[in-house]
Every structure is written in structure tokens, then in C-alpha cells.
Amino acid sequence: MTNKPVVTRFAPSPTGLLHSGSYRTALFAYIFARQNTGKFILRIEDTDKERSKKEYEDNIMDSLKWLGLDYDEFYRQSERTEIYKKYITKLVDAGYAYISKETPKEPGDREEVIRFKNPNKKVVFDDLIRGKIEFDTTELKDFIIAKSMDEPVFHLVNVVDDYEMGMTHIIRGEDHISNTPRQILIYEAIGAPIPQFAHIPLLLATDKSKLSKRHGALPVSGYREKGYLPDAILNYMALLGWHPTDDTEILSLKQIIEQFSLERVQKGGAVFDEEKLMWFNKQYVSKLSDTEFIDHAKSFIPEWLSRSDDTLQRLLPLLREKIVTFANITELFGSAGELRFVHSIQKYKPDQLLWKKAPDREVTKSHLVECRKMIRELAGKSPTIEMIKAAIWPYAEANGKGHVLWPLRMSLTGQEKSPDPFTCLYILGIDESLKRIDAAILSLNS
Ligand code: GLU
Numbered sequence: 001m002t003n004k005p006v007v008t009r010f011a012p013s014p015t016g017l018l019h020s021g022s023y024r025t026a027l028f029a030y031i032f033a034r035q036n037t038g039k040f041i042l043r044i045e046d047t048d049k050e051r052s053k054k055e056y057e058d059n060i061m062d063s064l065k066w067l068g069l070d071y072d073e074f075y076r077q078s079e080r081t082e083i084y085k086k087y088i089t090k091l092v093d094a095g096y097a098y099i100s101k102e103t104p105k106e107p108g109d110r111e112e113v114i115r116f117k118n119p120n121k122k123v124v125f126d127d128l129i130r131g132k133i134e135f136d137t138t139e140l141k142d143f144i145i146a147k148s149m150d151e152p153v154f155h156l157v158n159v160v161d162d163y164e165m166g167m168t169h170i171i172r173g174e175d176h177i178s179n180t181p182r183q184i185l186i187y188e189a190i191g192a193p194i195p196q197f198a199h200i201p202l203l204l205a206t207d208k209s210k211l212s213k214r215h216g217a218l219p220v221s222g223y224r225e226k227g228y229l230p231d232a233i234l235n236y237m238a239l240l241g242w243h244p245t246d247d248t249e250i251l252s253l254k255q256i257i258e259q260f261s262l263e264r265v266q267k268g269g270a271v272f273d274e275e276k277l278m279w280f281n282k283q284y285v286s287k288l289s290d291t292e293f294i295d296h297a298k299s300f301i302p303e304w305l306s307r308s309d310d311t312l313q314r315l316l317p318l319l320r321e322k323i324v325t326f327a328n329i330t331e332l333f334g335s336a337g338e339l340r341f342v343h344s345i346q347k348y349k350p351d352q353l354l355w356k357k358a359p360d361r362e363v364t365k366s367h368l369v370e371c372r373k374m375i376r377e378l379a380g381k382s383p384t385i386e387m388i389k390a391a392i393w394p395y396a397e398a399n400g401k402g403h404v405l406w407p408l409r410m411s412l413t414g415q416e417k418s419p420d421p422f423t424c425l426y427i428l429g430i431d432e433s434l435k436r437i438d439a440a441i442l443s444l445n446s
Pocket residue numbers: 010011012013045158171172173176
């Protein structure tokens with residue numbers, strides 16, 4: 001091993017949104033570079049003009065930025081045609097490649113392409129994760145490296161760039177193992193040193209099948225929309241295929257960088273489990289300060305609530321307790337959400353106020369009238385949940401908890417499911433609560 005400074009890269013093709021397998025690869029390459037105070041490069045592999053799209057490139061870059069994976073250099077292969085052309089010319093001139101006459105089979109097929117002259121030999125490389133890998137290149141035949149002098153394809157551009165950019169470690173998904181022998185032949189032909197390869201295991205779905213768009217993980221942007229925290233995603237992703245020497249699970253990126261080693265990356269596929277990701281997110285949400293929490297919650301909080309700072313402050317402990325991801329906030333206030341009542345009460349039938357075990361209108365009304373009196377006493381005192389509970393609880397215990405608390409909660413929320421009546425009273429405030437209880441009492445008269 002020479003002591004060259006470490007250079008790694010993430011080389012996505014912008015043909016889709018940045019997916020979990022890919023950002024896990026990016027993360028490993030990033031960690032390894034940072035751990036070795038090396039360089040991390042982002043290279044957009046957009047030589048496939050039909051499938052590459054600007055919107056996907058934007059998605060990749062936005063996602064990396066959001067995750068906080070900063071890169072030191074950026075390249076776009078579509079802007080490097082001249083460089084590749086130089087190499088193709090050199091390979092052809094030196095007899096490593098040749099212009100091949102083709103018989104077009106389908107419309108659009110070329111009559112001429114540039115093929116690499118396969119030396120048909122055994123290629124051996126030492127993968128940092130998988131160990132020694134041997135491959136007989138004969139079966140690869142003379143493979144295509146460019147469709148024309150100006151249209152190089154994947155294997156060539158990948159190798160030329162890794163060489164030109166001084167890559168020391170190629171950290172990528174194991175689906176690229178089969179490409180490595182071809183690429184090694186090209187390295188040899190252009191006289192470039194062969195970098196170290198580390199092929200990381202694929203991600204699997206919970207049933208151990210291959211992770212796919214339909215079956216498994218979302219792109220980074222999908223998790224962002226769902227209100228996951230980038231740190232939780234990074235932490236979880238780093239543990240897919242790698243784990244520290246002890247069983248610690250909650251690790252900051254800094255700690256991961258300190259402890260990571262490619263040698264400890266497992267060979268077998270790693271199972272991606274959204275439930276587990278949710279668990280990580282919950283841990284990270286609970287570590288946020290109130291200000292940070294509100295900051296992350298902002299884009300998920302309904303408009304009317306963002307205008308009412310008092311209500312938001314009163315809701316904060318409840319929101320902190322209830323959510324797993326920030327998108328849960330939107331659900332909580334949505335049409336089937338537990339906190340829908342905070343904005344406005346839904347119409348309910350007077351009979352819904354009656355406790356199922358004591359469906360008596362007069363008794364129910366008298367309980368509400370009594371509760372009303374106790375709640376009125378609290379007006380102007382900015383009561384806490386505990387104060388509210390202390391005021392009502394003895395009466396509820398004496399008269400039957402369900403008999404008293406069900407109608408009270410129903411009158412406040414109009415919902416079968418909601419937080420307990422003391423919390424609801426606290427969130428709504430005394431004035432609004434009294435209004436709702438009055439309306440309930442009135443409805444029982446009809
Ligand atoms: N552009 C390739 C891909 O997106 C990556 C190639 C590599 O990492 O060597 O799969």
C-alpha cells in the first residue's frame with residue numbers, strides 16, 4: 001500500500017430518485033473518506049442521455065445536502081466528453097480497442113462501435129469486504145466501450161474518471177462486482193494503478209427479497225416528506241451492513257466516522273426495516289429541544305395552528321410524545337386525527353354524550369353542569385393539566401369515572417378518540433372549553 005491520501009466517490013446515474021441502496025453506498029464512501037481525512041467526490045454519471053434527467057440530478061444533490069453529506073469536488077460526465085475521447089483515441093491507437101463494424105439488429109443500432117480487445121485472461125482482485133475474487137474475462141468477449149468517439153459508455157467513463165480523479169477506494173454496491181473485471185482490464189490498458197475495491201452488501205426487504213421501489217425503502221426525498229430526521233436516517237443506514245464493536249445503536253455521524261471500518265462490513269445482505277428506522281427517528285425526535293422540534297415540525301403544522309403560538313406551546317408535550325415522524329402531526333390534525341377537535345368541534349349527536357353504561361340524559365346533564373362549575377373556577381388561573389385534573393377528579397371518582405369523564409370529553413371534542421379530558425381542557429383553554437360544554441348541555445335539553 002502506498003500512502004496516497006484517500007479519495008472516494010459517489011457516482012450515481014441520475015436515472016431515478018436517490019434510493020436507499022444508493023445513499024447507503026454514498027454514506028459508506030463518505031464515512032471512509034472523512035475517517036481518513038481524505039476527499040469525497042460526487043460524480044454524476046450521466047452518459048446515458050435517454051435515461052438521465054436533470055430532475056433526478058437535482059434530487060440526488062438536494063438529498064445529499066439534506067443528509068449533510070458534503071463533497072469536496074463535483075463532476076458531471078456529460079461535460080467531460082473531450083477527456084474520454086482522448087482515452088478512446090489512445091486505446092484505439094495502441095491496439096487495446098478497435099472500431100468494430102456491426103450489423104444493426106434493431107432500428108437505432110449503430111453500424112460502428114468501439115470495442116475493447118479482450119485479452120481473455122484471468123483477473124484477480126482483493127475486495128476489501130469480500131476478499132479475493134477471481135474472474136475469467138473470456139466470457140465477456142470484446143465489450144463495447146463507446147458508441148462513437150463522442151459517446152463513451154459506462155465502463156470506460158467510470159474507469160477514466162476514477163483514474164483522473166485519483167480514486168484510491170471504490171466503495172460501491174455489490175451489484176457492480178460483475179463489472180469490475182472489465183474495468184480492471186481497462187485500468188491495465190490505460191496504464192492506471194488499480195484502486196482498492198470494496199463492494200458493500202445489497203439491502204434486502206424484511207422478507208429477505210431484493211429491496212425494490214415497490215417493496216421496501218423510499219428515496220431520501222420520500223423520508224424527508226414523511227418527516228424523518230436526517231441524523232436518524234444516517235445512523236440507521238450506517239448500521240445496515242456495519243456495526244460497532246459493541247452493541248451501541250445510537251451513534252452520531254461523528255462517532256460512526258471514528259469507529260467505522262470497512263473490514264467490519266458484513267458480506268451478507270442487510271435487511272432494511274422501516275419499523276427500525278421509525279424507532280431510530282423516535283429516539284432522535286426525543287433528543288430535540290423544543291425549539292428544534294418546532295423548527296422541524298413547521299412544515300407539517302396546519303396553517304391555523306402556526307398562527308396560534310399559545311395553543312402550539314400547550315400542544316407541544318403531547319406532540320412530542322405522540323409522533324414518530326413529523327408527518328404524523330399532519331395526520332393528528334387531519335379528518336381522522338385525534339387532535340382534529342383542537343381546531344373546531346365536529347357535529348355530534350346528543351346521544352353520543354351518554355356514557356354507554358348509563359345512558360341517562362338528565363344524569364349526564366347534571367354531571368356536565370357540575371363539571372362546568374368546577375372548570376369555571378379555574379378561569380383566569382392558567383391552570384396546568386394537573387390543576388385541572390385535581391379540580392375534577394374527586395367528583396369523577398365519587399360519581400363514576402366513565403359517567404362523568406365520557407360526557408365531558410365528548411362535549412370538548414365530539415370525537416370517540418382523543419386525549420383525556422384534562423389534556424383536552426388544557427389545550428383548548430378554559431374559555432373555549434366552557435363554550436363547548438355549554439353547547440353540550442344545551443343539546444341535551446332538546
Ligand atoms: N453509476 C453507477 C451506478 O449508479 C455507479 C458506478 C460505480 O459506483 O462504480 O450504479
